[in-house]
Each structure stands twice: as structure tokens, then as C-alpha cells.
Amino acid sequence: xxxxxxxxGPVTLSEEAFLTINCTYTATGYPxxxxxxxxxxxxxxxxxKATKADDKGSNKGFEATYRKxxxxxxxxxxxxxxxxxxxxxCALRPYIIQGAQKLVFGQGTRLTINP
Amino acid sequence: xxxxxxNPRYLITVTGKKLTVTCSQxxxxxxxxxxxxDPGLGLRQIYYSMNVEVTDKGDVPEGYxxxxxxxxxxxxxxxxxxxxxxxxxxxxxxxxAGVETQYFGPGTRLLVL
Numbered sequence: 001x002x003x004x005x006x007x008x009g010p011v012t013l014s015e016e017a018f019l020t021i022n023c024t025y026t027a028t029g030y031p032x033x034x035x036x037x038x039x040x041x042x043x044x045x046x047x048x049k050a051t052k053a054d055d056k057g058s059n060k061g062f063e064a065t066y067r068k069x070x071x072x073x074x075x076x077x078x079x080x081x082x083x084x085x086x087x088x089x090c091a092l093r094p095y096i097i098q099g100a101q102k103l104v105f106g107q108g109t110r111l112t113i114n115p
Numbered sequence: 116x117x118x119x120x121x122n123p124r125y126l127i128t129v130t131g132k133k134l135t136v137t138c139s140q141x142x143x144x145x146x147x148x149x150x151x152x153d154p155g156l157g158l159r160q161i162y163y164s165m166n167v168e169v170t171d172k173g174d175v176p177e178g179y180x181x182x183x184x185x186x187x188x189x190x191x192x193x194x195x196x197x198x199x200x201x202x203x204x205x206x207x208x209x210x211x212a213g214v215e216t217q218y219f220g221p222g223t224r225l226l227v228l
Binding site: 036041044101105 | 119150
């Protein structure tokens with residue numbers, strides 16, 4: 001079946017530190033991969049995505065590369081800010097069969113950045 | 116502004132009292148979906164709809180109903196809520212042309228006593 005595993009949280013860093021949040025997946029075929037971010041009290045927003053192997057998604061200084069050989073999509077940022085404090089979700093969308101669009105989510109990683 | 120709206124945002128109810136959470140999108144999306152978010156479990160899909168009058172079960176449909184009479188609306192119905200349905204609920208919508216972004220509503224936090 002399809003599943004996503006994220007590193008356990010919570011993660012606490014100081015401002016300007018380097019961030020990595022690990023994400024690995026299990027899927028049949030060629031899924032699309034996503035990172036969503038949830039700020040306190042808000043819904044999920046798409047942060048970045050990658051639709052095929054070796055694609056790199058990037059947005060707001062965050063990056064993630066679709067690694068088919070290691071079935072991973074790790075999220076990285078070179079210098080985090082206090083405003084990056086949020087819950088981050090890794091997700092996959094299985095290869096589309098008959099129009100199915102379900103997202104399969106990891107359990108989420110809570111990130112706190114201290115000034 | 117493109118958005119998905121949900122109402123109410125917060126709801127406290129008692130076991131067995133029927134409730135409806137509304138969801139509406141203004142992007143003319145064909146696909147809509149409901150998820151619930153629980154600690155340590157991420158988001159799990161409850162029901163989805165590929166278009167008007169076309170709905171199907173997700174991974175955790177027990178205790179829920181949905182309807183899709185209009186393209187923009189996708190209400191979630193709890194006929195007889197139970198405490199294990201206490202959760203944070205998200206509605207989402209998406210177009211079906213290519214690999215499109217799925218947009219989420221702000222969430223509805225439900226407490227069933």
C-alpha cells in the first residue's frame with residue numbers, strides 16, 4: 001500500500017540554524033510528492049511539490065528533492081526564521097488511476113524556532 | 116480570492132445530536148474531499164467526490180455521510196456523533212487537469228461530549 005513516514009517531532013531549533021525534516025515513502029508506481037505547512041490555527045498550505053524522480057521542489061527558501069532510489073523527499077532550509085514555526089506534513093499522491101486524487105499524509109512534524 | 120471555506124470553525128456537541136459541517140469552494144473544482152486530523156496520525160481521508168452526485172468512501176468513512184448536489188458545496192454530515200469523532204476536520208478541493216494543487220479549508224475543530 002501507500003504510506004509516508006516522517007521524522008518524529010517536535011523539532012526545536014535556533015534562528016538561522018539549518019533544517020532537515022526527513023520523509024520516506026512507500027508507493028506503487030510513480031507518485032507525486034508534496035510538503036504542506038500548517039501555521040497555528042490555520043489550514044494546510046502547499047509549500048512545495050515534485051512530480052517525478054530527481055525533481056526538486058522549492059519555495060520560500062525550502063527545498064526537497066524527489067529521490068526514487070531511496071524513496072525519500074527530505075525537506076531542507078539553510079537558515080530558519082521564527083516565522084517558520086509550524087507543523088510540516090509530507091504527503092504523496094499515488095499515480096493517478098481513474099482520476100483518484102487522494103493525498104496520503106505523514107503524521108506531521110512540529111517545528112519551533114527560537115529567537 | 117481562491118478559497119475553501121468551512122463552517123463552523125469550532126463546535127461542541129453531545130453524543131447523538133446530528134450535525135453538519137459545511138464546505139464551499141469558489142474555484143470551480145471538480146474534486147472535493149474531507150479529511151480528519153488526529154495527533155500522531157496525520158490527515159486521513161473520510162470521503163471524496165469527483166464531481167456532482169459522485170461520491171466515494173475514503174479510509175475512515177464510518178459514522179459520516181456526505182452529499183454533492185452542487186459543484187461548489189460538499190457538506191459533511193454526522194448523523195449520530197460519538198466521542199471518537201472528536202477531531203480537527205479539513206475540507207479540500209482540487210481541479211482535475213494534470214497534477215494540480217489541493218487547496219484546504221481552515222479547519223473545523225469538533226468536540227463530542
